[in-house]
Amino acid sequence: VTRGLIAIDWGSSSLRGARVSGDGAVLEERSFAAGILTVPPGGFAAALRHHFGDWLTAPDTLCLMAGMIGSRQGWIEAPYAACPANAADIARQLTWVVPGRVAIVPGLSCERDGAPDVMRGEETQVFGALQLFGLGGAARVTLVLPGTHSKWVQVERGVVRGFATLMTGEVYALLRHQSILARTLPVDDAVFDEAAFDAGVAHSLRGNGLLGAAFSVRSLSLFERLPEPHRPSYLSGLVIGEELRAQREQAGDRIVLVGSPTLAPRYERALALLGARTESVGSKATWRGLFDIASTLRS
Amino acid sequence: VTRGLIAIDWGSSSLRGARVSGDGAVLEERSFAAGILTVPPGGFAAALRHHFGDWLTAPDTLCLMAGMIGSRQGWIEAPYAACPANAADIARQLTWVVPGRVAIVPGLSCERDGAPDVMRGEETQVFGALQLFGLGGAARVTLVLPGTHSKWVQVERGVVRGFATLMTGEVYALLRHQSILARTLPVDDAVFDEAAFDAGVAHSLRGNGLLGAAFSVRSLSLFERLPEPHRPSYLSGLVIGEELRAQREQAGDRIVLVGSPTLAPRYERALALLGARTESVGSKATWRGLFDIASTLRS
Numbered sequence: 127v128t129r130g131l132i133a134i135d136w137g138s139s140s141l142r143g144a145r146v147s148g149d150g151a152v153l154e155e156r157s158f159a160a161g162i163l164t165v166p167p168g169g170f171a172a173a174l175r176h177h178f179g180d181w182l183t184a185p186d187t188l189c190l191m192a193g194m195i196g197s198r199q200g201w202i203e204a205p206y207a208a209c210p211a212n213a214a215d216i217a218r219q220l221t222w223v224v225p226g227r228v229a230i231v232p233g234l235s236c237e238r239d240g241a242p243d244v245m246r247g248e249e250t251q252v253f254g255a256l257q258l259f260g261l262g263g264a265a266r267v268t269l270v271l272p273g274t275h276s277k278w279v280q281v282e283r284g285v286v287r288g289f290a291t292l293m294t295g296e297v298y299a300l301l302r303h304q305s306i307l308a309r310t311l312p313v314d315d316a317v318f319d320e321a322a323f324d325a326g327v328a329h330s331l332r333g334n335g336l337l338g339a340a341f342s343v344r345s346l347s348l349f350e351r352l353p354e355p356h357r358p359s360y361l362s363g364l365v366i367g368e369e370l371r372a373q374r375e376q377a378g379d380r381i382v383l384v385g386s387p388t389l390a391p392r393y394e395r396a397l398a399l400l401g402a403r404t405e406s407v408g409s410k411a412t413w414r415g416l417f418d419i420a421s422t423l424r425s
Numbered sequence: 426v427t428r429g430l431i432a433i434d435w436g437s438s439s440l441r442g443a444r445v446s447g448d449g450a451v452l453e454e455r456s457f458a459a460g461i462l463t464v465p466p467g468g469f470a471a472a473l474r475h476h477f478g479d480w481l482t483a484p485d486t487l488c489l490m491a492g493m494i495g496s497r498q499g500w501i502e503a504p505y506a507a508c509p510a511n512a513a514d515i516a517r518q519l520t521w522v523v524p525g526r527v528a529i530v531p532g533l534s535c536e537r538d539g540a541p542d543v544m545r546g547e548e549t550q551v552f553g554a555l556q557l558f559g560l561g562g563a564a565r566v567t568l569v570l571p572g573t574h575s576k577w578v579q580v581e582r583g584v585v586r587g588f589a590t591l592m593t594g595e596v597y598a599l600l601r602h603q604s605i606l607a608r609t610l611p612v613d614d615a616v617f618d619e620a621a622f623d624a625g626v627a628h629s630l631r632g633n634g635l636l637g638a639a640f641s642v643r644s645l646s647l648f649e650r651l652p653e654p655h656r657p658s659y660l661s662g663l664v665i666g667e668e669l670r671a672q673r674e675q676a677g678d679r680i681v682l683v684g685s686p687t688l689a690p691r692y693e694r695a696l697a698l699l700g701a702r703t704e705s706v707g708s709k710a711t712w713r714g715l716f717d718i719a720s721t722l723r724s
Binding site (some may be wrong): 338 | 433468503510538539540541542543574575589590591592593595596599600604605627628631632633635636637638639640641644645648650667668670671
């Protein structure tokens with residue numbers, strides 16, 4: 127009997143889990159609004175049992191957890207693995223909370239422009255996505271993981287060489303809801319307007335930074351050159367376009383996009399405007415990444 | 426008897442005025458927390474009388490107002506003058522609210538990267554500063570006006586060719602107080618730390634955009650490489666450094682900085698790190714600009 131896996135993705139705001147068979151098939155998935163910030167200190171073991179207790183009772187089950195659960199605010203702080211690092215380096219540096227049974231996957235750290243950078247959870251998606259696309263041996267791949275804090279990850283032959291965090295989603299939300307631009311934007315997002323989004327991407331790609339590009343939301347509105355319902359799409363294009371402008375050097379690489387169903391199509395559109403060749407995968411990258419770590423432990 | 430001038434700078438959040446003699450001397454200044462957003466619709470004439478009524482009773486007094494008072498939310502909308510424009514173009518396009526007695530100076534508009542850009546109030550500071558430094562005929566000058574929305578203005582022989590608005594001060598405040606970075610920053614700003622500020626400027630100048638640079642506040646803090654009291658200075662350096670990175674092409678120009686006593690020293694420091702040659706002037710640029718427009722009307 128091959129050992130079963132309980133794969134857990136435990137972030138700041140959500141808790142997701144999958145039951146994975148010994149041959150890697152995802153048998154069942156669950157998702158809860160039970161991120162680590164909702165769990166009282168010392169309450170993580172109980173929270174895990176509460177949501178996944180029935181799965182955990184199966185004999186010889188292994189449970190691997192990725193994400194902010196390994197941060198200082200999580201169950202126990204799992205030290206970062208330093209880049210360059212491959213999947214085997216990650217697997218060797220698990221932090222066990224129940225020896226042999228329940229472990230936390232380390233995040234990754236790297237040094238970039240004289241400052242450190244960090245990720246937690248995305249490393250698992252990266253290694254999972256590489257496996258799903260058969261790119262574990264590719265000479266050079268860039269993985270883009272859009273979100274509140276987007277990650278751009280450079281991988282060479284299965285080794286993460288380095289990565290960059292860009293605060294794209296968070297800055298979008300601040301500009302959208304808290305800045306002077308909010309005054310010219312509708313309270314609710316209307317339908318996504320592709321032309322306005324593309325115009326925003328193009329504006330950022332022509333410009334040289336978001337501090338300058340962002341003001342165009344206001345000035346275009348002032349001269350009635352941007353209809354009110356299209357403004358959130360335009361701003362979204364500006365901010366995502368700025369992310370691409372900053373990372374433009376990597377747009378020539380083979381790009382794997384690991385994103386949610388809402389964000390991925392926007393990044394695909396924007397990357398296509400840059401002429402980048404993109405493949406996409408969603409949440410199953412996490413389950414595949416955790417399955418591969420589990421396989422390493424078995425062998 | 427030469428005609429006296431009441432010079433008014435009426436912005437969103439403050440109202441400042443100066444009584445200027447016929448030969449340009451500033452005789453008296455007043456400042457109130459009575460920005461246009463505090464004045465009810467239709468209440469601007471009364472507000473002006475309330476704060477400056479005694480000055481306005483002098484016979485044959487001219488009152489010129491610059492700033493957001495000419496916006497859609499102000500007394501009356503004063504149409505923008507389009508770039509290229511010099512001081513005489515501005516003086517010809519005043520909007521009179523009391524004919525021959527009280528007028529609003531138009532803002533400027535320009536086209537940049539396929540979108541319009543606008544200013545209101547800064548045009549008066551620009552023309553005033555050029556006069557104060559004897560640069561009305563200079564082949565090429567860049568004026569930098571730091572603030573919530575910084576302006577970088579290109580002037581050739583007294584003509585504003587174009588300008589850029591950068592949302593530096595506003596984005597700083599959003600990141601400082603509303604973003605995830607706020608969690609690692611002290612509630613109150615401690616004393617300004619020059620070394621941390623310089624490190625922030627240098628980090629942005631090495632990087633390629635604020636979305637990526639900003640996250641270094643968090644990662645440096647996480648690894649205890651940036652002491653908590655220094656973090657606001659570092660973030661300030663990052664954001665101002667990003668403004669300079671974006672406008673780097675103009676750093677080779679002769680630069681005139683028109684800024685407040687709190688912001689100007691930070692910009693002087695940052696511009697010096699770029700090797701720029703900078704001269705500074707404060708609020709008297711506004712009074713000089715309005716005096717020059719008044720002189721044009723007299724002649």
